[in-house]
Amino acid sequence: MAAAANxxxxxAPTNVVLFYAVALAALGCLGTTLWLVNSKWPTxxxxxxxxxxxxxxxxxxxxxxxxxxxxxxxxxxxxxxVLSTVSFHGAILALTPVFLNWHERSLEEAFGLAxxxxxxxxxxxxxxxxxxxxxxxxxxxSALVLDHLQRFGVHAEEQASVQTLRIASSWAARATLGVVTxxxxxxxxxxxxxxxxxxxVKQAGFPxxxxxxxxxxxxxxxxxxLTLVPLLLxxxxxxxxxxxxxxxxxxIAAHASFNGLNFAMLxxxxx
Numbered sequence: 001m002a003a004a005a006n007x008x009x010x011x012a013p014t015n016v017v018l019f020y021a022v023a024l025a026a027l028g029c030l031g032t033t034l035w036l037v038n039s040k041w042p043t044x045x046x047x048x049x050x051x052x053x054x055x056x057x058x059x060x061x062x063x064x065x066x067x068x069x070x071x072x073x074x075x076x077x078x079x080x081x082v083l084s085t086v087s088f089h090g091a092i093l094a095l096t097p098v099f100l101n102w103h104e105r106s107l108e109e110a111f112g113l114a115x116x117x118x119x120x121x122x123x124x125x126x127x128x129x130x131x132x133x134x135x136x137x138x139x140x141x142s143a144l145v146l147d148h149l150q151r152f153g154v155h156a157e158e159q160a161s162v163q164t165l166r167i168a169s170s171w172a173a174r175a176t177l178g179v180v181t182x183x184x185x186x187x188x189x190x191x192x193x194x195x196x197x198x199x200x201v202k203q204a205g206f207p208x209x210x211x212x213x214x215x216x217x218x219x220x221x222x223x224x225x226l227t228l229v230p231l232l233l234x235x236x237x238x239x240x241x242x243x244x245x246x247x248x249x250x251x252i253a254a255h256a257s258f259n260g261l262n263f264a265m266l267x268x269x270x271x
Contacts, residue, residue, distance in 0.1 A: 022063050029060030034095075050204050054213065057197075061221055085180045089188035096191050111195045111248035120245040124253025127241055131234060131254075132261050138230040146225060174267065181263050186255035193218045193235065194242045194251050211239055234258065 033056045036049065100110050108114045193214050201210035215235035219228050238251035 026060050026063035029056045029063060033057040033060060034099075050201070050206070054201070058217065061217070082176055082180055085185060089180075089184050092188040092192050093184075096196070099196065110199075111191070112246045113249055115245065115247040117247065117249055120247035120250040121253040123241060123245055124250040124255075125257045127237060127250075127254040128257035128261065131237060132258060135230040135234060135258070138233065139227060142226050142229050178263055182256050182260045186252055186259055189218070190238070190248055190252045190255055194239060195248045198239055198242070211236065215239060 033053055036053045036056070097107075100107065197217070198210045198214045201213065215232055218235040219231040222228075222231055234255075238254055241250045241254060242248060244250075
């Protein structure tokens with residue numbers, strides 16, 4: 001949605017055919033993934049079906065990323081940031097009840113939201129507080145490594161969300177970004193990566209594949225070399241705390257707290 005808006009607003013859009021071909025490919029891959037997840041899986045072909053489904057899902061996400069690249073730079077603005085986030089994360093939250101209804105499961109059953117809720121939230125907050133200095137150290141190390149790789153064409157750039165926050169001057173813009181960053185994004189991403197993808201692959205009989213594939217995907221879809229390693233480690237820890245508490249509220253609380261702490265730090269530093 002955001003890529004289409006940016007592409008349409010371009011004064012002289014190029015690669016029109018390629019853009020819409022990639023967009024259709026992304027929608028086709030993700031739509032087929034949704035259909036496969038909802039269909040019955042014969043026991044004798046479960047490995048093959050799982051491989052096909054994962055390939056389609058990853059292909060759909062990276063086709064979407066390619067679509068954004070073809071559309072060109074979006075221009076750093078609060079509107080573009082919010083539109084991009086709502087179009088992706090909002091779609092996740094809108095489709096999750098449909099997905100659960102197909103499988104005749106409630107939110108509490110699927111994500112363990114009734115399992116020691118208070119203790120799970122507290123554990124998530126503690127994880128965020130412990131991980132924050134480690135994550136910042138890893139990001140600083142990544143920046144040093146990427147600086148040495150500049151001669152090979154590798155550049156360390158801040159995430160678009162961070163750049164957007166730095167230029168957001170009004171309280172309304174900052175509040176909007178805060179809601180998106182601290183509330184919407186953590187809930188949607190944890191529902192997708194931990195609640196749906198990780199649980200689904202694990203229940204298919206591949207716990208290690210579930211852990212590493214979803215964590216790598218979580219880090220990769222943020223499309224930022226500077227935060228790749230910290231986000232990979234964070235995702236592994238979020239999955240482990242989900243396993244320990246059996247409640248999706250734990251990784252949601254950790255993710256939201258981590259984003260909130262970073263948001264507060266960036267706000268203070270950008271003043």
